[in-house]
Amino acid sequence: MRATLVIPTLNEKDGIGYTLDSFREASKAANQAHFSKDPIEWDILVVDGGSTDGTIALAEERGARVVVERRKGYGRAYRTGFEQATGDLIATMDGDGTYPADELPWLILKLQVAGRDFVSGDRLTLLEKRAMTMEHRIGNWLLNTLVKFLFHSRLKGVPMNVMADSQSGMWVFHRKILGSVRLFEDGMAFSEELKLEVLVRGFKFEEVPIHYAERWGQPKLSSWKDGLRNAFWLFKKRFKVSQETRLAARMAVAPSTTNSP
Ligand SMILES: Nc1nc2c(ncn2[C@@H]2O[C@H](COP(=O)(O)OP(=O)(O)O)[C@@H](O)[C@H]2O)c(=O)[nH]1
Ligand SMILES: [Mg+2]
DSSP: OEEEEEEEESSOTTTHHHHHHHHHHHHHHHHHHTOSSSOOEEEEEEEESOOSSSHHHHHHHTTOEEEEOOSOOHHHHHHHHHHHOOSSEEEEOOSSSOSOGGGHHHHHHHHHHSOOSEEEEESSTTOOGGGSOHHHHHHHHHHHHHHHHHSGGGGTTSGGGOOSOTTOOOEEEEGGGGGTOOOOOOSTTHHHHHHHHHHHTTOOEEEEEOOOOOOSSOOOOOHHHHHHHHHHHHHHHHHHHHHHHHHHHHHHHHHHHHHOO
16 A cells, blocks of 8 residues: 655754654554555655755655745645645654654554544543643643534534544545545644544544654744634634535525426
8 A cells, every 4th residue: 555644844853853763663563563464655755844954854864755845834734745645545743753653553544444534643632741831732622622612513423522632733544535625724723624624524534542742843833823823713614614504505405496386
């Protein structure tokens, strides 16, 4: 099987080496232990936002394909990365050493064995406090509560009817779903946009608890500014989804009205 790992980076010289080395090691072990019948051939794609600290050279030294996307934003980087991804399966993680490459196989197995379309790593269920600042934890809690409140009807088919970690950045999914989800967000709200689009378009979504580690290097996210933007974005998305649903309902009854004698 062919797969693409997409990693967005912006000045991640402290974390990119560890991220790529641990991924290589973990994927080799997983091919022997879990995927020996159909080993996964990984294309590693780093989407760099114009780093000036040597991140690009460190990624290339480790055999990653680097695409430079100078337009700003986490979401912009992912949208460019997804356009360049060639694998049937796509996986993602940050370039800061926070996500556990050795737990990726559990997400892939959930996709393959349980027949899900999109599996997301849930950082919060097993979270050790030192891995995330207090501001970040509060922000995550608020955003997850908003998702629960605004999108409860969309969460009905999801295990436990809940999205525990709407802001997580470790995902595994079939590339073909990109033909159906509608993605516009350039910033940090991309993470919630993608997951909510997966639900709204009727794909099977599930979360798997993962171990999240402390970050190497400086964060690129501002807890308050990005948190507020993401909250505002959730209200706008809820409004758009309602509008779309109403329009679809009207279109569905329209033919019978026009055909009636
Ligand atoms: N290409 C690109 N990558 C970005 C940008 N902003 C953040 N990133 C990367 O996206 C990932 C997530 O950002 P991070 O600061 O770790 O956010 P957090 O994990 O939510 O705290 C990291 O690997 C960043 O280097 C950007 O504007 N362009
Ligand atoms: Mg991060």
